[in-house]
Amino acid sequence: MPFLHERLANGLDVIAETSDSAVSTSVGFFVLTGARDESDDLWGTSHFLEHMVFKGTSDISGDEINRRFDAMGAAANAFTSEEDTVYYATVLPEQQDDAVDLLARMMRPALRAEDFETERLVILEEIRMYDDQPPFGADDRCRAAFFGRHPLARSVLGSTDSIRALPIDAMRDYHRRRYAPGTMVLAASGAVDFRALVAAARRLCGDWEPMPAAGRVVRDAPRRAARPGIERIVRPQASLGYAVSMVAGPAEDDPDRHAARLLAILLGDSSGSRLYWELVDTGEAEHAGCAHDDFLDAGLFVTQLSCDPADVTPLLARIAETYAAATREPIAPDEFDRARNKLASRVVLAGEKPRRRLFDVGLEWAHRRRHRSVADTLHIVESLSLDDVHRVLATWPLDAPGAVVVAGPVADA
Amino acid sequence: MKQTLHSATLGNGITVVGEHLPDLESVAVAFVVDAGAVHDPTGKCGVAALSGEMCLRGAGERTSRGVVEAFEAVGAQWSQGVSSTHATFTGAMVARHLPAVLPIYADILRRPLLPDDEFEAAKQMVLQTLAGIEDDPGHRTISALRRIHCPAPWGMPPEGITADVESLTNDDVRAFLAGHLHARGMIVSIAGRIDWDDAVKRLDDLFGDWQPGPDAPIIDQPRGPSSRHVPHDSQQTHVALAWSVPPYRDETSYEATAALSILGGGTSSRLFTEVRERRGLCYTVSAGYQTRRHFATATCYAGTSAERAQETLDVILAEIDRLPGSLTGEELDRVKARVKSGLVMQQESSGARATALARQWYHLGRIQPLVEELERYDRLTVAGLESWLAAHPPRDLSVVSLGREPLEVPRALPA
Numbered sequence: 126m127p128f129l130h131e132r133l134a135n136g137l138d139v140i141a142e143t144s145d146s147a148v149s150t151s152v153g154f155f156v157l158t159g160a161r162d163e164s165d166d167l168w169g170t171s172h173f174l175e176h177m178v179f180k181g182t183s184d185i186s187g188d189e190i191n192r193r194f195d196a197m198g199a200a201a202n203a204f205t206s207e208e209d210t211v212y213y214a215t216v217l218p219e220q221q222d223d224a225v226d227l228l229a230r231m232m233r234p235a236l237r238a239e240d241f242e243t244e245r246l247v248i249l250e251e252i253r254m255y256d257d258q259p260p261f262g263a264d265d266r267c268r269a270a271f272f273g274r275h276p277l278a279r280s281v282l283g284s285t286d287s288i289r290a291l292p293i294d295a296m297r298d299y300h301r302r303r304y305a306p307g308t309m310v311l312a313a314s315g316a317v318d319f320r321a322l323v324a325a326a327r328r329l330c331g332d333w334e335p336m337p338a339a340g341r342v343v344r345d346a347p348r349r350a351a352r353p354g355i356e357r358i359v360r361p362q363a364s365l366g367y368a369v370s371m372v373a374g375p376a377e378d379d380p381d382r383h384a385a386r387l388l389a390i391l392l393g394d395s396s397g398s399r400l401y402w403e404l405v406d407t408g409e410a411e412h413a414g415c416a417h418d419d420f421l422d423a424g425l426f427v428t429q430l431s432c433d434p435a436d437v438t439p440l441l442a443r444i445a446e447t448y449a450a451a452t453r454e455p456i457a458p459d460e461f462d463r464a465r466n467k468l469a470s471r472v473v474l475a476g477e478k479p480r481r482r483l484f485d486v487g488l489e490w491a492h493r494r495r496h497r498s499v500a501d502t503l504h505i506v507e508s509l510s511l512d513d514v515h516r517v518l519a520t521w522p523l524d525a526p527g528a529v530v531v532a533g534p535v536a537d538a
Numbered sequence: 539m540k541q542t543l544h545s546a547t548l549g550n551g552i553t554v555v556g557e558h559l560p561d562l563e564s565v566a567v568a569f570v571v572d573a574g575a576v577h578d579p580t581g582k583c584g585v586a587a588l589s590g591e592m593c594l595r596g597a598g599e600r601t602s603r604g605v606v607e608a609f610e611a612v613g614a615q616w617s618q619g620v621s622s623t624h625a626t627f628t629g630a631m632v633a634r635h636l637p638a639v640l641p642i643y644a645d646i647l648r649r650p651l652l653p654d655d656e657f658e659a660a661k662q663m664v665l666q667t668l669a670g671i672e673d674d675p676g677h678r679t680i681s682a683l684r685r686i687h688c689p690a691p692w693g694m695p696p697e698g699i700t701a702d703v704e705s706l707t708n709d710d711v712r713a714f715l716a717g718h719l720h721a722r723g724m725i726v727s728i729a730g731r732i733d734w735d736d737a738v739k740r741l742d743d744l745f746g747d748w749q750p751g752p753d754a755p756i757i758d759q760p761r762g763p764s765s766r767h768v769p770h771d772s773q774q775t776h777v778a779l780a781w782s783v784p785p786y787r788d789e790t791s792y793e794a795t796a797a798l799s800i801l802g803g804g805t806s807s808r809l810f811t812e813v814r815e816r817r818g819l820c821y822t823v824s825a826g827y828q829t830r831r832h833f834a835t836a837t838c839y840a841g842t843s844a845e846r847a848q849e850t851l852d853v854i855l856a857e858i859d860r861l862p863g864s865l866t867g868e869e870l871d872r873v874k875a876r877v878k879s880g881l882v883m884q885q886e887s888s889g890a891r892a893t894a895l896a897r898q899w900y901h902l903g904r905i906q907p908l909v910e911e912l913e914r915y916d917r918l919t920v921a922g923l924e925s926w927l928a929a930h931p932p933r934d935l936s937v938v939s940l941g942r943e944p945l946e947v948p949r950a951l952p953a
Binding site for chain 2: 146147148149179187188191192194195196197198199200201215216217220242243244245246247249250251253254256257258259361362363364365396397402405406407408409410411412431432433462463466467468469470471473474476477478479480
């Protein structure tokens with residue numbers, strides 16, 4: 126899978142990982158902006174702006190954007206996270222030019238006041254939708270409790286109040302500052318005509334004004350929860366109790382992030398893991414899992430539990446004991462091998478889908494100006510040893526006091 | 539679009555279907571057995587789901603843990619699920635591991651141990667899933683819609699009913715599996731980097747002498763149309779509608795799915811445009827198509843805040859009403875483009891292809907080349923869709939709402 130890169134004069138990077146066998150082409154703009162780049166009065170702007178980008182440019186209406194993507198047969202969408210805003214489309218190769226053309230024009234949206242007011246209603250519905258669903262906001266609240274005053278404390282959607290209060294001028298200003306060519310990447314994967322991609326980028330993005338790199342506050346990775354202990358969210362209508370807990374783990378630039386991912390599979394994968402056998406297989410928990418999340422300057426081990434509301438506290442204690450045992454006693458080689466095989470298999474299976482590769486390739490470049498092929502990642506995973514996992518456990522104790530948020534029908538669950 | 543498609547029938551009637559996708563590293567496999575929830579006896583809703591779970595808890599020489607560890611020893615991703623029609627066991631793996639994985643499925647399907655000491659845990663697992671569904675407003679809404687609209691037993695929830703599951707015993711599971719877990723009607727589907735002849739030989743060695751069991755006919759009971767409100771203390775009210783359309787095996791199912799796609803299939807669809815983009819009424823709104831072998835259902839779904847739910851329902855009904863007589867060539871062209879890229883891109887996923895082939899065999903009794911399916915869509919015309927809609931206008935709608943307050947369902951539903 127050859128990797129190609131070209132930088133325009135204004136700083137916009139154009140990259141592609143091409144594949145001879147792919148039958149589709151995925152293209153996307155990766156914008157280095159997200160919830161962590163917002164201030165209190167801009168809370169939720171990155172995500173709201175992502176919606177507004179689909180509402181059209183000065184000469185293309187929002188309806189026209191929807192019609193054009195559907196006419197291409199595109200699977201087109203976008204997402205916003207704490208650190209990134211990504212717009213993408215997967216199309217048949219003959220539609221590459223049309224998809225790039227539309228996406229590139231969308232990056233300079235009109236941000237019309239009337240659309241802004243209508244879309245504000247949609248965002249408020251999205252907030253209500255998640256608020257009505259498990260884990261009833263426990264995940265966002267837990268991140269806030271873990272990160273405290275660190276920029277990663279901010280949730281992506283914003284609050285009902287912050288969205289209601291946001292003026293359109295603030296969004297326009299945010300867009301001007303954050304969607305500069307130097308902090309954006311145009312990435313493609315699959316059956317890519319790279320020469321055409323670069324030509325389109327020059328034609329459509331070449332006149333985007335270069336700007337000084339927008340600031341991003343990067344701090345030392347927090348090693349412990351800002352507000353350790355348990356916080357509670359009461360939802361009388363909930364049938365189950367939900368708990369989310371977070372402790373520190375390796376950050377994105379830490380070579381141990383792969384070992385951390387393997388460890389999370391070993392301890393808390395959705396099947397065959399220690400938490401699975403301890404709590405899910407026995408029918409005591411609806412779900413009990415562990416995952417490793419990483420950011421530019423921080424990493425997390427996130428534990429999620431759902432079970433009978435009365436069992437939340439005792440099962441959290443059992444999870445803590447499972448983690449303590451992993452730290453205390455050496456891991457058996459065959460257990461380690463199974464987890465590594467699962468991770469390696471996931472790398473291969475995800476790697477054969479160009480749509481999935483777009484995100485890995487685009488985010489890796491946006492964050493680290495680096496390309497890693499599937500083979501590179503597979504080599505790293507296959508080189509992992511038991512020592513690596515034991516080192517992660519020693520450096521990042523999962524049984525450390527973390528931030529915990531419990532949501533459920535009663536306050537004392 | 540060149541495809542390498544295969545099908546074979548083992549001596550005992552098991553169908554094996556396959557597609558060779560030489561550019562992939564992976565193989566996906568699906569074992570589809572006629573042991574779906576539609577066979578749940580009255581008062582035992584959930585026995586199929588519980589039986590599917592019990593199959594994994596020890597099989598052949600393997601313990602419950604041994605089954606899972608055998609999959610994971612080669613990094614195989616596996617899953618088990620029970621729908622109304624089938625119990626399905628699937629897996630995806632790096633191609634060279636297929637020979638190691640097939641015997642695990644043979645144990646699960648042919649030699650489940652059904653140990654008594656695993657039964658309570660399995661039952662609790664099913665009950666946990668049911669409790670989790672109580673907290674999923676979208677799932678509950680669609681489930682309530684199926685129950686009032688689809689003929690019994692098809693509208694019953696495949697995941698079970700809590701009160702029924704609580705009273706199930708391991709003998710219920712044994713009886714269910716004795717009656718339904720056998721070779722009759724079984725479909726095995728494999729796709730990806732496969733060696734077809736070798737795979738069929740292995741499957742024949744593992745399954746060729748498995749006996750087909752008795753036929754288990756299903757007697758349909760009439761249901762729907764009807765309306766229901768499900769009280770739920772949530773900020774959003776969820777609305778879902780259903781009406782009858784031809785099943786996938788019917789020649790006019792292409793007209794039906796194209797018309798539904800124009801109504802609510804993409805971001806340029808009528809519902810997305812009018813409900814979300816124009817009015818900002820909700821984040822999620824769509825139309826869909828669910829087919830059984832002998833009937834199918836069109837559905838619309840939206841979730842919105844309580845005070846705007848009535849307007850959302852009214853706009854959806856108006857759009858359904860407006861559909862006949864208003865279709866445009868551009869809309870149909872967009873449907874064709876979306877179908878084409880969707881079908882072509884399936885070729886990049888062994889799992890998607892394995893599932894699609896099994897689905898085709900179940901519904902059509904054959905596997906359909908992509909080219910043929912594309913040609914059928916290409917032949918659709920606005921005039922053809924309109925005449926189909928004129929003959930089959932959306933009527934006799936079932937409506938479900940879930941939320942704090944019931945909605946007013948207009949008497950003048952399209953009929």
